[in-house]
Amino acid sequence: MAxxxxxxxxxxxxxxxxxxxxxxxxTNQPLIIALSGDLGSGKTAxxxxxxxxxxVPDDYxxxxxxxxxxxxxxxxxxxxxxxxxxxxxxxxxxxxxxxxSLYDQAVIAIEWADKLSDRLPASHLAVSMEIIDDNCRTxxxxxxxxxxxxxxxxxxxxxxE
Numbered sequence: 001m002a003x004x005x006x007x008x009x010x011x012x013x014x015x016x017x018x019x020x021x022x023x024x025x026x027t028n029q030p031l032i033i034a035l036s037g038d039l040g041s042g043k044t045a046x047x048x049x050x051x052x053x054x055x056v057p058d059d060y061x062x063x064x065x066x067x068x069x070x071x072x073x074x075x076x077x078x079x080x081x082x083x084x085x086x087x088x089x090x091x092x093x094x095x096x097x098x099x100x101s102l103y104d105q106a107v108i109a110i111e112w113a114d115k116l117s118d119r120l121p122a123s124h125l126a127v128s129m130e131i132i133d134d135n136c137r138t139x140x141x142x143x144x145x146x147x148x149x150x151x152x153x154x155x156x157x158x159x160x161e
Contacts (some may be wrong), residue, residue, distance in 0.1 A: 024053020
């Protein structure tokens, strides 16, 4: 299976949003984005940008669905924003019905995706966020699958402009 990795350094929440927005703009088919990183690393800011790129209407405010677990937003492609922070184990995942959702025709952004362990489909985009300091983050993007690799290649071109 095709695989590609890149690292991007951002220096503000706005820059992190812009990376998400570019990915959303470049996305033209269902996609699973597995987000990981410590609290405050920029996962929700990334999803806010993703929503902009997917043309989610401005009257939808994108917040982390920590208590609702899944928020859905209309857009050019439907966005499902999932937050697994409060889940304790596999039983909670099964109760949530996330396994079925992973095969929906949507862009699915999953915060704390490391809790899914090996339940993610083989083709997905993993985004790991590392806090460098108060403003600086390193985003490690790891694409697995043909569409996901092409998306990263297009992102690299877009960021170089």
